[in-house]
Amino acid sequence: MVVQAALRAAPAAARPVTYVRQRRTMVVSALAGPAIMVNSCTGKMGHSTAEAVVRAGITLVPYSFTGQSEAVAVGKMGVSGIPVELVGPEERQAALDHIRSKYPELIVVDYTLPAVLNENATFYCENKLPFVMGTTGGDRDKLLADVAASGNYAVIAPNMGKQIVAFQTMMEMMAERFPGCFSGYTLQVAESHQRTKVDTSGTAKAVVASLNKMGLPYGEDQIEKVRDPAEQASRMRVPESAIDSGHAFHTYTVASPDGSVVLEFKHNVCGREVYAEGTVDACLFLHRQVQAAAEKKLYNMIDVLTAGAMR
Numbered sequence: 649m650v651v652q653a654a655l656r657a658a659p660a661a662a663r664p665v666t667y668v669r670q671r672r673t674m675v676v677s678a679l680a681g682p683a684i685m686v687n688s689c690t691g692k693m694g695h696s697t698a699e700a701v702v703r704a705g706i707t708l709v710p711y712s713f714t715g716q717s718e719a720v721a722v723g724k725m726g727v728s729g730i731p732v733e734l735v736g737p738e739e740r741q742a743a744l745d746h747i748r749s750k751y752p753e754l755i756v757v758d759y760t761l762p763a764v765l766n767e768n769a770t771f772y773c774e775n776k777l778p779f780v781m782g783t784t785g786g787d788r789d790k791l792l793a794d795v796a797a798s799g800n801y802a803v804i805a806p807n808m809g810k811q812i813v814a815f816q817t818m819m820e821m822m823a824e825r826f827p828g829c830f831s832g833y834t835l836q837v838a839e840s841h842q843r844t845k846v847d848t849s850g851t852a853k854a855v856v857a858s859l860n861k862m863g864l865p866y867g868e869d870q871i872e873k874v875r876d877p878a879e880q881a882s883r884m885r886v887p888e889s890a891i892d893s894g895h896a897f898h899t900y901t902v903a904s905p906d907g908s909v910v911l912e913f914k915h916n917v918c919g920r921e922v923y924a925e926g927t928v929d930a931c932l933f934l935h936r937q938v939q940a941a942a943e944k945k946l947y948n949m950i951d952v953l954t955a956g957a958m959r
């Protein structure tokens with residue numbers, strides 16, 4: 649991130665070799681096997697996922713689409729010692745054509761922002777690019793409809809962490825097995841994340857949907873978003889080291905009308921690694937589905953977990 653900030657601050661003439669110049673001189677020879685491109689490596693999740701790709705010994709595509717629009721190529725950043733070229737929106741189509749010729753079994757990961765995920769998904773679908781969408785928020789109904797209409801392969805989930813996905817699955821199974829089991833009870837949900845998180849947690853929304861089926865009427869807009877660092881430390885007990893660098897502390901409290909019965913479901917995560925590792929699993933799963941020309945094309949992380957595809 650520091651590298652990128654320095655590059656961004658540099659005048660255009662001083663920036664590293666542009667993508668276009670590289671494309672003209674590069675000798676292209678296609679690589680077999682999965683290759684993963686992470687958009688955007690400049691973000692917290694993107695960077696952590698790119699590192700997980702390298703750790704897993706999978707080819708990391710040395711390009712990453714970013715949101716910066718002021719230049720054709722906006723610089724380079726290092727991921728585990730690999731220089732990754734940052735490509736701005738205007739050049740991404742040309743860049744993709746080049747990248748695909750070199751990495752025909754390309755899988756794309758999207759960890760960007762709620763405001764751009766629908767547009768990014770459209771771009772991936774138009775290009776028939778299999779993708780794993782970890783970005784939360786945006787218009788979820790449109791996202792699912794667009795992917796389904798395109799016939800493109802994708803894994804879309806608000807949470808890629810295996811253990812949290814297992815918890816989500818358990819809540820959904822409970823809802824199916826015991827619909828209305830909490831009728832008459834009340835629900836309170838608090839989720840705490842680093843203050844840069846703009847949307848309400850997608851994971852909390854998914855769990856609330858299951859709790860709704862258990863007889864707890866509760867709107868997504870009632871979910872309490874805790875973003876104040878002081879409150880995160882004092883009330884939510886988030887360790888200092890995770891307050892800004894990334895955390896997800898969720899508490900769902902279910903209570904009987906007189907308060908004599910209280911159930912508390914809690915999942916607390918510090919850091920990004922658990923999601924990054926799960927994202928790599930999702931990519932490998934999706935790659936297998938594409939290679940097998942699977943009939944089903946749209947998946948979530950419960951599908952990945954159910955397939956036994958998480959390491």
Ligand SMILES: NC(=O)C1=CN([C@@H]2O[C@H](COP(=O)(O)OP(=O)(O)OC[C@H]3O[C@@H](n4cnc5c(N)ncnc54)[C@H](OP(=O)(O)O)[C@@H]3O)[C@@H](O)[C@H]2O)C=CC1
Binds near residue numbers: 845
């Ligand atoms: N599914 C899961 O398991 C998890 C999901 N998330 C979700 O992932 C998303 C990202 O989170 P996080 O990494 O913390 O956020 P960050 O703010 O750290 O990163 C977002 C990145 O998106 C980039 N960006 C903005 N616009 C575009 C664009 N048009 N194309 C490509 N890149 C773009 C920004 O780069 P720049 O400004 O340089 O352009 C920035 O680096 C959030 O929605 C979050 O909720 C987070 C954790 C786990």
Ligand SMILES: O=C(O)C1=N[C@H](C(=O)O)C[C@H](O)C1
Binds near residue numbers: 784848849850895
């Ligand atoms: O932005 C985050 O940090 C996270 N986002 C996801 C969400 O919105 O649920 C997953 C996890 O909570 C971390």
